[in-house]
Amino acid sequence: MECKLCGEEVDELFSVKVEGRKRKICEDCIERLQEEGSIAEEALSAMRNMMEYKGRF
Numbered sequence: 001m002e003c004k005l006c007g008e009e010v011d012e013l014f015s016v017k018v019e020g021r022k023r024k025i026c027e028d029c030i031e032r033l034q035e036e037g038s039i040a041e042e043a044l045s046a047m048r049n050m051m052e053y054k055g056r057f
């Protein structure tokens with residue numbers, strides 16, 4: 001799958017709300033946007049739950 005934000009080919013994309021719009025992006029972009037503060041905290045916790053469910057943390 002291709003990340004809509006950076007264009008990288010990644011195994012997995014995550015649906016997160018970025019600046020009020022839902023986008024499918026890769027983990028790298030999520031981390032970057034998180035540092036910029038562009039991702040809502042609720043979206044992040046949803047993503048963390050999803051990743052925990054898959055046993056990645």
Ligand SMILES: [Zn+2]
Pocket residue numbers: 003004005006007008025026027028029
């Ligand atoms: Zn990306």
